[in-house]
Amino acid sequence: MVNDTAHGYHEGCGRLEWDRPPESAYSQVEHTIIVHYLDKYLPPKGLVLDAGGGNGRYTIELAERGYQVVLLDRSAAQLAIAKEEVARLPKVVRDNILDIVQGSIEDLSEFESGHFDAVVCIRGALSRLIERDAREKAAEELARVARPVGPVFATVLSFYGALRKVLSEYPEDMHLLPEFFESRQKPTSTAYRDCFFFTPEEMVDLLARKGIEVVEYVGVQGLSAHLKDVTDECSRTPERWAVWKEVLLKTCNHPSVVGVSDHILVIGFA
Numbered sequence: 660m661v662n663d664t665a666h667g668y669h670e671g672c673g674r675l676e677w678d679r680p681p682e683s684a685y686s687q688v689e690h691t692i693i694v695h696y697l698d699k700y701l702p703p704k705g706l707v708l709d710a711g712g713g714n715g716r717y718t719i720e721l722a723e724r725g726y727q728v729v730l731l732d733r734s735a736a737q738l739a740i741a742k743e744e745v746a747r748l749p750k751v752v753r754d755n756i757l758d759i760v761q762g763s764i765e766d767l768s769e770f771e772s773g774h775f776d777a778v779v780c781i782r783g784a785l786s787r788l789i790e791r792d793a794r795e796k797a798a799e800e801l802a803r804v805a806r807p808v809g810p811v812f813a814t815v816l817s818f819y820g821a822l823r824k825v826l827s828e829y830p831e832d833m834h835l836l837p838e839f840f841e842s843r844q845k846p847t848s849t850a851y852r853d854c855f856f857f858t859p860e861e862m863v864d865l866l867a868r869k870g871i872e873v874v875e876y877v878g879v880q881g882l883s884a885h886l887k888d889v890t891d892e893c894s895r896t897p898e899r900w901a902v903w904k905e906v907l908l909k910t911c912n913h914p915s916v917v918g919v920s921d922h923i924l925v926i927g928f929a
């Protein structure tokens with residue numbers, strides 16, 4: 660049974676995250692936008708830390724692009740899946756994955772300062788730390804292990820996006836919202852247990868205080884956020900979909916779009 664704490668979820672969800680069906684255009688929006696920004700800011704080659712990299716989806720994607728990658732996650736279960744998937748890769752890609760280690764982003768002391776040419780922390784590990792001190796420590800560690808002027812990419816769960824999600828998906832939890840403004844945790848009784856939800860400004864501020872020069876922030880569901888059905892419908896007409904994807908990429912970094920997304924990606928340089 661899936662445990663309902665964030666850590667328990669990833670320990671218990673097994674292959675759910677890896678096997679998530681790719682047929683939904685809506686779910687591809689996040690991936691398309693994240694990859695767009697990785698391509699924009701990653702150096703042409705180098706050693707990347709995939710922190711909170713879970714089942715290794717982005718580790719593998721980066722290794723396929725020729726980067727050397729270290730995957731770190733706190734979930735033994737997700738790392739076991741990553742190891743299975745990595746074992747299936749062609750040797751030339753597999754050899755780019757230098758290590759798969761269990762650990763927490765709060766303590767990266769096994770890596771020297773400036774060890775990585777880039778650090779990615781994608782899809783929310785920072786939001787899974789509900790104690791303020793833990794988030795502070797993790798941001799500090801992510802900044803520390805990136806080489807000077809190396810890019811750092813981090814996504815977190817969005818506070819404003821979560822408010823809209825309650826309206827659209829969990830209206831029965833509306834009564835929890837006044838408390839959510841205070842706690843920033845558990846906006847619903849049915850999802851996202853033990854997570855912290857950020858405003859864009861808070862996330863930018865967290866990284867900036869750790870010496871990361873933030874260059875861009877992005878809503879990774881963009882203007883499609885919470886419009887799953889119409890996004891999927893649009894994707895069935897290729898000409899319209901091509902135009903909409905351009906619109907998403909053109910607008911996802913506008914301040915009026917960033918906060919309402921479910922996840923916020925912040926990019927900066929250490």
Ligand SMILES: C[S@@+](CC[C@H](N)C(=O)[O-])C[C@H]1O[C@@H](n2cnc3c(N)ncnc32)[C@H](O)[C@@H]1O
Pocket residue numbers: 666669670710711712713714715716717731732733734737762763764765780781782783784785787788
């Ligand atoms: C939604 S998954 C995303 C995995 C991967 N980055 C991706 O985009 O497919 C979030 C991951 O963060 C990991 N995580 C949560 N808290 C963490 C921590 N303190 N240190 C390292 N990993 C953590 C979880 O175990 C889980 O694998």
